[in-house]
Amino acid sequence: MIKVFHIRESRLVDSSGASMVFSRKRRRGAKTHIPKSQIVSFEPYKKEAPHIGTIESWIKVSVTTWIWNKAKLEDQFRSMVANGEVILEGDNQFRIDWDEVRRRSLQKDHCFFCLRPLLVSSRTKDHLISRHILKKNNINALPHNTVPCCTGCNGLKGSLHPEEFRKKVSLKIHQTGLVYYSTIKECLDDIINS
Numbered sequence: 001m002i003k004v005f006h007i008r009e010s011r012l013v014d015s016s017g018a019s020m021v022f023s024r025k026r027r028r029g030a031k032t033h034i035p036k037s038q039i040v041s042f043e044p045y046k047k048e049a050p051h052i053g054t055i056e057s058w059i060k061v062s063v064t065t066w067i068w069n070k071a072k073l074e075d076q077f078r079s080m081v082a083n084g085e086v087i088l089e090g091d092n093q094f095r096i097d098w099d100e101v102r103r104r105s106l107q108k109d110h111c112f113f114c115l116r117p118l119l120v121s122s123r124t125k126d127h128l129i130s131r132h133i134l135k136k137n138n139i140n141a142l143p144h145n146t147v148p149c150c151t152g153c154n155g156l157k158g159s160l161h162p163e164e165f166r167k168k169v170s171l172k173i174h175q176t177g178l179v180y181y182s183t184i185k186e187c188l189d190d191i192i193n194s
C-alpha cells in the first residue's frame, strides 16, 4: 500500500528538481523531511487555488504505508496540515457512500443509526464525520454530514469515525447480543464502502 501526500513548495519546482526539493528543505532547516531512500515516487505538480486566483506549486510524494506508520509521518505533519502546507491524499474521502447517507437522512422522524422513532425530547443531530476529524483534515464542512439521531446513539458514537463506531458496536453485539447494536451495524455496513 502506498500513502500519498502533497507538500506546498513556495518556489516553482523545476522538471529536474525532484530530489533537490528535499535537500533544499533540509538546507533551509525544515524540521520535517523524508530520507530519499524511503520515497517511492515523487513528482512536482501544480494545484489550482481558485480562492486566490493563482496556481500554487506543490510536490506529490508517495511512501509505503509501512514507512508512513513506522516514521509516524502523519503525527509529524499534523501542524503542517493545519497550516495548509501539507495535504494528505485519500483521507478526505472517508470511505462513506454519501448518496446512501442522504437517502437514509430523509427519514427525519427516525434515528439514522438504530431506526427507533425520534421523540421531540430525544431528537438530536449527529455529525457523521465529527468536527474534530474535519478540522484534522483541514475541511470546513461536508454536505449531508448531519444526520437525525437519538440521544442514545449520539452518546454511544461520540466523535468516532463511522468505521470506529462500527468496530465498537461489533464488540457490543458480541458482548450483549442486543438487536439494538446489530441494527446500528447494518446501517454502518450500508454507508461505509468496503
Ligand SMILES: [Zn+2]
Pocket (backbone or CB within 6 Å): 111, 112, 113, 114, 115, 116, 149, 150, 151, 152, 153, 154
Ligand atoms: Zn439511535
